[in-house]
Amino acid sequence: xxxxxxxxxxxxxxxxxxxxxxxxxxxxxxxxxxxxxxxxxxxxxxxxxxxxxxxxxxxxxxxxxxxxxxxxxxxxxxxxxxxxxxxxxxxxxxxxxxxxxxxxxxxxxxxxxxxxxxxxxxxxxxxxxxxxxxxxxxxxxxxxxxxxxxxxxxxxxxxxxxxxxxxxxxxxxxxxxxxxxxxxxxxxxxxxxxxxxxxxxxxxxxxxxxxxxxxxxxxxxxxxxxxxxxxxxxxxxxxxxxxxxxxxxxxxxxxxxxxxxxxxxxxxxxxxxxxxxxxxxxxxxxxxxxxxxxxxxxxxxxxxxxxxxxxxxxxxxxxxxxxxxxxxxxxxxxxxxxxxxxxxxxxxxxxxxxxxxxxxxxxxxxxxxxxxxxxxxxxxxxxxxxxxxxxxxxxxxxxxxxxxxxxxxxxxxxxxxx
Amino acid sequence: xxxxxxxxxxxxxxxxxxxxxxxxxxxxxxxxxxxxxxxxxxxxxxxxxxxxxxxxxxxxxxxxxxxxxxxxxxxxxxxxxxxxxxxxxxxxxxxxxxxxxxxxxxxxxxxxxxxxxxxxxxxxxxxxxxxxxxxxxxxxxxxxxxxxxxxxxxxxxxxxxxxxxxxxxxxxxxxxxxxxxxxxxxxxxxxxxxxxxxxxxxxxxxxxxxxxxxxxxxxxxxxxxxxxxxxxxxxxxxxxxxxxxxxxxxxxxxxxxxxxxxxxxxxxxxxxxxxxxxxxxxxxxxxxxxxxxxxxxxxxxxxxxxxxxxxxxxxxxxxxxxxxxxxxxxxxxxxxxxxxxxxxxxxxxxxxxxxxxxxxxxxxxxxxxxxxxxxxxxxxxxxxxxxxxxxxxxxxxxxxxxxxxxxxxxxxxxxxxx
Numbered sequence: 001x002x003x004x005x006x007x008x009x010x011x012x013x014x015x016x017x018x019x020x021x022x023x024x025x026x027x028x029x030x031x032x033x034x035x036x037x038x039x040x041x042x043x044x045x046x047x048x049x050x051x052x053x054x055x056x057x058x059x060x061x062x063x064x065x066x067x068x069x070x071x072x073x074x075x076x077x078x079x080x081x082x083x084x085x086x087x088x089x090x091x092x093x094x095x096x097x098x099x100x101x102x103x104x105x106x107x108x109x110x111x112x113x114x115x116x117x118x119x120x121x122x123x124x125x126x127x128x129x130x131x132x133x134x135x136x137x138x139x140x141x142x143x144x145x146x147x148x149x150x151x152x153x154x155x156x157x158x159x160x161x162x163x164x165x166x167x168x169x170x171x172x173x174x175x176x177x178x179x180x181x182x183x184x185x186x187x188x189x190x191x192x193x194x195x196x197x198x199x200x201x202x203x204x205x206x207x208x209x210x211x212x213x214x215x216x217x218x219x220x221x222x223x224x225x226x227x228x229x230x231x232x233x234x235x236x237x238x239x240x241x242x243x244x245x246x247x248x249x250x251x252x253x254x255x256x257x258x259x260x261x262x263x264x265x266x267x268x269x270x271x272x273x274x275x276x277x278x279x280x281x282x283x284x285x286x287x288x289x290x291x292x293x294x295x296x297x298x299x300x301x302x303x304x305x306x307x308x309x310x311x312x313x314x315x316x317x318x319x320x321x322x323x324x325x326x327x328x329x330x331x332x333x334x335x336x337x338x339x340x341x342x343x344x345x346x347x348x349x350x351x352x353x354x355x356x357x358x359x360x361x362x363x364x365x366x367x368x369x370x371x372x373x374x375x376x377x378x379x380x381x382x383x384x385x386x387x388x389x390x391x392x393x394x395x396x397x398x399x400x401x402x403x404x405x406x407x408x409x410x411x412x413x414x415x416x417x418x
Numbered sequence: 419x420x421x422x423x424x425x426x427x428x429x430x431x432x433x434x435x436x437x438x439x440x441x442x443x444x445x446x447x448x449x450x451x452x453x454x455x456x457x458x459x460x461x462x463x464x465x466x467x468x469x470x471x472x473x474x475x476x477x478x479x480x481x482x483x484x485x486x487x488x489x490x491x492x493x494x495x496x497x498x499x500x501x502x503x504x505x506x507x508x509x510x511x512x513x514x515x516x517x518x519x520x521x522x523x524x525x526x527x528x529x530x531x532x533x534x535x536x537x538x539x540x541x542x543x544x545x546x547x548x549x550x551x552x553x554x555x556x557x558x559x560x561x562x563x564x565x566x567x568x569x570x571x572x573x574x575x576x577x578x579x580x581x582x583x584x585x586x587x588x589x590x591x592x593x594x595x596x597x598x599x600x601x602x603x604x605x606x607x608x609x610x611x612x613x614x615x616x617x618x619x620x621x622x623x624x625x626x627x628x629x630x631x632x633x634x635x636x637x638x639x640x641x642x643x644x645x646x647x648x649x650x651x652x653x654x655x656x657x658x659x660x661x662x663x664x665x666x667x668x669x670x671x672x673x674x675x676x677x678x679x680x681x682x683x684x685x686x687x688x689x690x691x692x693x694x695x696x697x698x699x700x701x702x703x704x705x706x707x708x709x710x711x712x713x714x715x716x717x718x719x720x721x722x723x724x725x726x727x728x729x730x731x732x733x734x735x736x737x738x739x740x741x742x743x744x745x746x747x748x749x750x751x752x753x754x755x756x757x758x759x760x761x762x763x764x765x766x767x768x769x770x771x772x773x774x775x776x777x778x779x780x781x782x783x784x785x786x787x788x789x790x791x792x793x794x795x796x797x798x799x800x801x802x803x804x805x806x807x808x809x810x811x812x813x814x815x816x817x818x819x820x821x822x823x824x825x826x827x828x829x830x831x832x833x834x835x836x
Binding site: 055111112147152167224262264267341391416 | 481594622623682
C-alpha cells in the first residue's frame with residue numbers, strides 16, 4: 001500500500017469576503033499634518049470648518065449688468081426695460097454705492113454685486129442707448145447669474161468632512177478657505193521581503209538555476225499606486241533564521257509587511273514558521289479561496305498585517321489588486337477601500353465560454369478587442385500563473401463569482417482595467 | 419436705436435474632436451533614461467530586446483515529480499504507473515543527471531526540469547511506495563505543469579515594444595530580463611500662470627473684493643495625476659506687460675503653459691493679446707464647443723502648447739479632464755491618450771431628464787446613489803460653473819454628445835469617475 005503524498009501546511013483557507021473582513025480589522029494608521037499640495041488622493045482625518053463663507057460675497061457669473069430683478073421684471077425683446085447705469089465695477093473692488101431703484105451697474109464675470117442688486121443680465125441681452133441708459137431685453141429672477149455668498153461653504157460649518165478623499169475639487173475648496181495644511185491619514189510604509197534561494201537582483205546575471213527577482217518590483221509599483229511607500233528588505237535565503245531576522249526588522253520599521261516567496265510547500269511552511277517565530281504574532285489564514293492567488297498567508301505581528309504573497313507572479317499581482325491595494329487604502333482611512341461597486345470598469349462581450357470551479361472566486365485575465373459600433377470583445381487569456389504572459393497580454397481582469405461554474409460566450413462582463 | 423452689446427474676442431470656436439486633433443499635432447517630448455523604479459505608468463520609447471529567454475529554463479509550476487510524459491502514459495487511479503525516483507531537486511540548482519526511462523525526480527515549484535523530463539505530476543496524484551518507488555495515478559501531457567523556457571520572452575526578440583505603458587507586469591518582465599534602466603517619454607513640466615487682479619494666495623486673508631486663488635491648486639493636482647510636473651509662476655495682475663513677462667518665462671522653462679485667468683471678456687481678450695505678444699506664437703482656437711469649458715483658448719508658442727483655461731473653477735476642471743490630461747499623456751508618448759473607449763466607467767441609470775443644447779458636448783456632473791441589486795441611480799448635479807459645489811457633490815461626469823438634445827430619465831449612462 002502506498003502512503004498518499006498530500007500538500008500540507010494549508011490549515012485555514014477562507015473566502016475572499018472573510019479575508020477582507022480580517023483585513024478591515026486592522027485599524028487605519030494615525031493622522032499626520034500635511035501641506036495642501038501633498039493632499040491629492042489622500043483621506044482627510046479631521047473636519048475642515050470654514051472660517052468664512054465661500055463665495056465670500058455675491059459675485060456675478062457673467063459679464064453684464066447688475067440689477068435689482070424687480071426693475072427688469074417683464075422685460076423682453078419687444079418690451080425692453082430702460083435702466084440708468086451708474087457705475088462700472090472692477091473685479092477686485094467691493095462697490096461702495098448701493099444701487100437705487102431703476103439703476104444698474106456694469107459688472108464683469110466674478111465682480112461683486114453692489115448692495116441693492118440681486119441679479120445679473122447677460123451683456124448679450126442688453127443694448128446701450130447713450131452714455132448712461134441701458135436697454136434690458138430680458139428679465140431675470142432674483143439670484144440669476146449670481147454666485148451667492150456661502151453657496152460652496154458656510155462660515156462655522158463643515159466644509160470638508162473627516163473621511164473625504166481629497167480630489168482636485170476638494171483641494172480647490174480647501175485652498176479657497178485658506179487651509180494650507182490639514183490632517184490626513186498617514187501613507188503606509190510597506191516592507192517588501194523577497195525570499196528564495198534561487199533569486200538574484202536585477203543587476204546580476206543569473207547563474208544556471210538562478211532567476212532574477214520579479215515580484216519585489218511588481219509589488220513595489222503596486223504599493224505606490226495605492227499611496228503606500230515601498231521599503232525593500234532585499235533578498236533573503238529560504239531559511240528560518242534569515243527570514244525571521246528580516247521579518248522582525250520589517251515589522252519594526254514599517255506598517256505592513258509583504259513577503260514574496262516561492263510557491264512550493266516547503267517555502268510556504270517556512271513563511272508560516274517565520275511568522276510564528278515573531279513575538280506577538282498570529283496566523284489568521286493559510287489561504288484564500290480565489291484563483292489565482294490561493295496560497296496567500298495572512299498573519300498579524302505586533303498588531304500589523306504581515307502577508308505571505310503567493311510566489312507565482314500572476315497570483316501575486318492578482319492578490320495585490322484584489323486584497324492588498326484595498327488594504328493600503330483602508331489603512332489611509334478610505335472608508336470605501338473595499339467597495340468594488342465604486343470601481344470603474346469597461347463593459348465587454350465575452351468571446352468564448354470560461355469554466356470556473358465553484359467554491360472559489362476566479363480572476364480571468366481579459367484581452368479586449370475593439371469593435372466599431374459595438375462593445376469590445378473580451379478574450380480570456382489562459383495560461384500558467386507562474387508566467388507574466390497572461391498579465392502582459394491582458395487589459396484587465398473579469399471576476400467569476402465563487403458560486404458560479406463559469407461564464408457563457410456572448411455574456412456582457414465588466415473588465416477591471418489593471 | 420440702441421447699439422447691441424455683444425461679446426467679442428471669440429473668433430474661432432471649434433469642436434472637441436477638432437481641438438483634440440490640434441493637441442495631437444504637438445509632438446511627444448524627447449526620451450530620457452530612467453531607472454526601473456521610476457518607470458511606473460510611463461511610456462517606453464525604445465524596444466527592449468531580451469538578452470536571454472524568460473523563463474531561462476523549463477521550470478515546474480507545481481510541487482511534484484518531474485517525469486517523461488511517455489512513462490506516465492495512461493496512468494490513472496485504477497491503473498497507476500510506477501516510477502523510480504532518482505533525485506530530489508532544489509529550486510536553485512540545475513540538475514546534472516538526465517532522467518532515464520522509467521525514472522522520475524522530486525521537484526519543488528520553480529525547480530528546473532532535468533534533461534529527459536517534459537512534464538510534472540502534481541504531488542497530490544502520486545504516492546510513495548518505499549524509499550524510491552513512486553506510484554503515479556494520473557497521466558500528463560508533454561509540457562503539463564511546466565513553464566517552458568522562453569514562454570514570456572525569447573532571446574533576441576522584442577520583449578517590450580516602444581510605446582508600451584509600463585504597468586506592474588511590464589516592470590516585472592523588465593526586471594526578469596535585467597533592465598535596470600530604459601528610455602521613457604519625458605514627463606512634461608507644466609507651467610501654471612494664474613492671472614487676476616482679485617486673487618491672493620492661500621496664505622493670505624482676502625480683503626473685501628479679493629478671493630484666494632483656487633485654480634492653480636486644482637490644476638496642479640490634475641497635472642500630477644497625468645504624470646506631469648506642475649511648476650507655479652505665481653499670481654499675475656491682469657495687465658498685458660506682467661502677463662506677457664510671466665508667459666515668456668513659463669514658455670522658456672516648461673513644456674506646456676496653462677493660464678488660469680478670469681472668465682470676463684476683458685481677461686480673455688488680455689490672454690489672447692498676451693499670447694500674441696510672445697515671439698513665434700499663434701492662436702489656434704478661441705473656444706471649444708463643450709460645456710462647461712467653452713472659453714478655452716488654444717495657443718502655440720515656440721512650438722509648445724499654451725492654453726488659456728476658463729476662469730470658472732468647474733469649467734477649468736472639466737477642460738483639464740477632457741483635453742489637458744490626455745494632452746499630457748500624449749506628450750509622454752501614450753498613443754491611446756485621447757481614446758475614450760479605453761476609459762473605465764461606472765454604469766448607472768439616469769434619475770431624470772437632462773436637456774442639452776445641440777452643437778456642443780455637455781459634461782453633466784453626476785452624483786451616484788447606490789441601490790441594492792441594481793445599477794446605481796445617476797443624479798445630475800446642476801449649478802453654476804463658477805462654484806465648486808457641483809464637482810464636490812458629484813462622483814463623476816456623463817457626456818452628452820454634441821448632436822444630442824439631451825438624455826431621458828431611465829436611460830443607462832456611463833459615468834466617468836473624476
